[in-house]
Amino acid sequence: xxxNNQEIHKPDCSKMEYRxxxxxxxxxxxxxxGNWVNNLNDEMTKECFIKALENGINFFDTAEIYGxxxxxxxxxxxxxxxxxxxxxxxxxxxxxxxGFDPNDGxxxxxxxxxxxxxxxxxxxLEYVDVVFCHKFDSVTPLEETCKSxxxxxxxxxxxxxxxxxxxxxxxxxxxxxxxxxGLIKPIVEQCQYNMLYREPMEVNYKxxxxxxxxxxxxxxxxxxxxxxxxxxxxxxxxxRAKLKxxxxxxxxxxxxxxxxxxxxxxxxxxxxxxxxxxxLATLSIAWCIAxxxxxxxxxxxxxxxxxxxxxKAVEVYKKIDKGGIVCYHSKAALKGASCRAVRxxxxxxxxxxxxxxxxxxxxxxxx
Numbered sequence: 001x002x003x004n005n006q007e008i009h010k011p012d013c014s015k016m017e018y019r020x021x022x023x024x025x026x027x028x029x030x031x032x033x034g035n036w037v038n039n040l041n042d043e044m045t046k047e048c049f050i051k052a053l054e055n056g057i058n059f060f061d062t063a064e065i066y067g068x069x070x071x072x073x074x075x076x077x078x079x080x081x082x083x084x085x086x087x088x089x090x091x092x093x094x095x096x097x098x099g100f101d102p103n104d105g106x107x108x109x110x111x112x113x114x115x116x117x118x119x120x121x122x123x124x125l126e127y128v129d130v131v132f133c134h135k136f137d138s139v140t141p142l143e144e145t146c147k148s149x150x151x152x153x154x155x156x157x158x159x160x161x162x163x164x165x166x167x168x169x170x171x172x173x174x175x176x177x178x179x180x181x182g183l184i185k186p187i188v189e190q191c192q193y194n195m196l197y198r199e200p201m202e203v204n205y206k207x208x209x210x211x212x213x214x215x216x217x218x219x220x221x222x223x224x225x226x227x228x229x230x231x232x233x234x235x236x237x238x239x240r241a242k243l244k245x246x247x248x249x250x251x252x253x254x255x256x257x258x259x260x261x262x263x264x265x266x267x268x269x270x271x272x273x274x275x276x277x278x279x280l281a282t283l284s285i286a287w288c289i290a291x292x293x294x295x296x297x298x299x300x301x302x303x304x305x306x307x308x309x310x311x312k313a314v315e316v317y318k319k320i321d322k323g324g325i326v327c328y329h330s331k332a333a334l335k336g337a338s339c340r341a342v343r344x345x346x347x348x349x350x351x352x353x354x355x356x357x358x359x360x361x362x363x364x365x366x367x
Contacts, residue, residue: 016056017314021090021295022187022215024160026129028090028296030289030317031310032059032217037300039071044303046078051304053084055311059296061190061217063094063134064119072122080124092217093119094164094190096134107137112148116157131158132190136166143177150183162188162217168204175212185212188295193218193288195227196254196262201293215295218288222299224251227284229266231255278309278316285313286320 018027033052038044039062049060062071072093079089095115097105105111116131131152133145149161163171163186171189178185189208193201193216201216208214222228255262266280273283288297299310 012054013056015311015314016058017289017318018058019295020215021130021160021217022162023185023213024187024215026090026160028059029057030294030296031057031285031314032061032296032298033057033307034061034219034298034300035071035074036063036066038302039067039074041302042074042077045074046081047304048301048307049078049082049084051307053089055307057310058088059090059092059217059298061092061094061296061298062123063096063132064098064115064122065094065096065134068098069118069122072119076122076124086125090129091123091125092130092132092162093123093128094132094134095119107133107140107145107148109144109148109151112145112152116152120157127156128158130160130162130188132162132164132188133166134164136163136170142170142173143181146174146177146181146183149186150178153184160187162186162190162215164190165192168200168208171205171208171214175208186214188215188217190217190219190298192220193291193294194221194223195284195287196223196251201291205293209293216293217296217298218294219298220251221285221288221297222281223255226251226255226262227266228279228281229270232263232266276316276319278312281309282312282316285310286317289313289317290320 017030019030020026021028033048035045038048052060060075062075064072066072067074075091079091095107095112098115098118099105103110103114116128119131120126120128131149133149137145152158153161161184163174166174166189171186175185177183189205191200191205197220201218205214205216225231269283270280273280276283276286278286285297285299288294297310297313299307301307301310
């Protein structure tokens, strides 16, 4: 690595594929870096930023709830220390909750207006490129939320807005309100998508992609590490998979119930990795970005070396047979069974209003 900072931080766009983020002119790298995994180690975040930039990654995602502001503080510190030209990166954050006082959370006009200002202070930025509504607020009128997000953009605090973990009907209602009131529409949904969790992307959102050209920034492409194949020989007791109050714990509830069936399919997929000279993790990421409805595939990293599979995936994606087994619409590799399991909603960091029902289930599907 060169000691010249300008060379270190200059993106190598030739290694990356860029896509438009939904129905907008904003171009984003097909893989992005998020700090939900590592938001307390600034030095490690800095090293990950450098590696990401060197390989053409320009999309960086955080949220006010990550470490209750620590994620944004870390990104802000690193961006400033590295002196990254603002126009070279796309930064997104998400609004939902930052504390436990009555108005510290949810999607009221008060919280949205104050949250974006506080997020920008922590990020040490004048604006973010995209701001997401991190969850759906079933109590605040959706019209109030849409008007508030329009205000955020009008004030120059963000260029675009989007949703995160909203159902298709909730997103469609937001579009309808924006159409009726002449408000700026959301352009992107941040949702989970991987080989084991496919229904929202491939079924529920189809009309949104067709009608509104909605973009997506997907998360958990490795399904909490299951799709790396590292648990084929069993799940260690000290693994994150054992945590019942964690996304990984819920994913593993499904995995443990269907381990033999899933493992058989992972073994079949490993035979494909030999053809492309890559790991199962790399193939899993390449499979996600082979879906043209994926704008950005988000991955976290606790150390720079963990970005290797992410970067390699773009190379593998460019080589694969788009009409073959790893293309998103192909089910050949996973053919032979269709299994579903109910996963409780992740409420470890999610504040619920009194009387509000959490979403109780999601379908995990192998087809």
